[in-house]
Amino acid sequence: DTAVSQTPKYLVTQMGNDKSIKCEQNLGHDTMYWYKQDSKKFLKIMFSYNNKELIINETVPNRFSPKSPDKAHLNLHINSLELGDSAVYFCASSPTDRGWTGELFFGEGSRLTVL
Amino acid sequence: DQQVKQNSPSLSVQEGRISILNCDYTNSMFDYFLWYKKYPAEGPTFLISISSIKDKNEDGRFTVFLNKSAKHLSLHIVPSQPGDSAVYFCAATDEKLTFGTGTRLTIIP
Numbered sequence: 001d002t003a004v005s006q007t008p009k010y011l012v013t014q015m016g017n018d019k020s021i022k023c024e025q026n027l028g029h030d031t032m033y034w035y036k037q038d039s040k041k042f043l044k045i046m047f048s049y050n051n052k053e054l055i056i057n058e059t060v061p062n063r064f065s066p067k068s069p070d071k072a073h074l075n076l077h078i079n080s081l082e083l084g085d086s087a088v089y090f091c092a093s094s095p096t097d098r099g100w101t102g103e104l105f106f107g108e109g110s111r112l113t114v115l
Numbered sequence: 116d117q118q119v120k121q122n123s124p125s126l127s128v129q130e131g132r133i134s135i136l137n138c139d140y141t142n143s144m145f146d147y148f149l150w151y152k153k154y155p156a157e158g159p160t161f162l163i164s165i166s167s168i169k170d171k172n173e174d175g176r177f178t179v180f181l182n183k184s185a186k187h188l189s190l191h192i193v194p195s196q197p198g199d200s201a202v203y204f205c206a207a208t209d210e211k212l213t214f215g216t217g218t219r220l221t222i223i224p
Contacts, residue, residue, distance in 0.1 A: 004158070035214075043159070043204060043214040056211055090158050101166070102147045102208035106158030 003027050006091050006107040013081060014115055020077045021110045023091030030096040031055075032074035033104065034066060037088040049074050050096055078112075086114045118142045119207050121215035129223050134192040136218050138205030141186065145207040148181060150190045153202045153217070162203075163190070195222045 004025045013019055025032060034046040048056035052068040063079045078085060088111045092104040120139045128134045136150075146167055151159035165172040165179045165188070172179050178191045192199055200222045205215040
């Protein structure tokens with residue numbers, strides 16, 4: 001039973017289209033994240049939500065809109081896709097406690113290719 | 116501004132020998148330092164961590180060393196096994212987790 005699951009795993013689309021990636025976690029964690037791994041393999045945080053509230057937004061273009069319907073789900077919607085959006089997008093979750101030591105639980109990633 | 120750096124993109128080590136992966140950081144406010152392991156087509160998985168108030172943490176074959184004065188940490192794997200072949204990411208926390216660019220470790224049988 002997968003702890004953090006993302007769909008779709010692969011996504012190929014044309015420039016200008018709108019697409020969504022869904023993420024669900026069954027770990028009971030309060031905090032969820034989206035990370036982007038670009039062509040240089042650099043893993044960079046995009047957003048973080050705690051109990052459905054946005055707590056981190058790392059200067060991501062507003063074409064990217066995360067939505068958290070409940071604390072187990074964090075979806076990523078991307079409008080007007082550009083070539084530079086091609087990357088692997090990772091969803092992750094963590095417990096939110098004082099003394100969080102940095103451990104994240106990642107999904108398998110969603111590879112987005114924009115043509 | 117890359118606060119966590121892994122300057123070696125790749126490393127090859129003979130099976131049974133020690134693998135040493137290195138990481139440097141610039142932010143002295145980081146609380147915890149972590150190593151994540153990533154296989155192809157999978158998400159990163161947590162491997163081992165160390166608090167900023169410690170200088171060593173050991174878990175089986177894996178040991179992480181922290182040198183705060185040099186702002187440097189390293190991961191030692193001994194003995195190295197073929198299953199250790201993966202990309203290893205160094206990471207550090209303040210209010211969020213910041214990753215390095217990764218080192219691809221290849222264990223040669």
